[in-house]
Amino acid sequence: MRVEILGTGCAKCNKAKEIMEKAVQETDVDAEIVKVSDIDTILSYGVMITPAVVVNGEVKIAGKIPTLEDAKKWVTSGIFT
Template identity: 40%
Template sequence: MKRIKVLGSGCRNCEITAKVISQAAAEAGIEIELEKVTDIAEIMGYGVMSTPGVVVDGVVVHSGGVPGPELARAWVQG
């Protein structure tokens, strides 16, 4: 099971990012564990300076904007 974290303050773009990832997983029929991380110290620990950030299985794969559906599909399927 993929473990995916959305890093951010809980802003609109962070919420949209989480929704895009959840939808991509549902469409692919893949179960994921999705966590929203709002703790600034934890976000900085990943080296993310611009949110939303996305971490897949411990690796930062995106930061600084809402990812497109194709990118989210690649994360959940990859």
């Protein structure tokens, strides 16, 4: 599974990455978590406001920090996609 955190490095982007890392750890999912700060790549997902979380190529949230509960749902449902 590939989890991308889209953002330029602001505190909210870092928090989103921290939550996604915790979700992956707590659910014991094998996932690669990547921080994406390239504006062109971020825009290619149609994201206009960060932070954003992309799981296996699908934007799950943009403009907000995800909750740990939502993050766990995304990474566990991503196993089957």
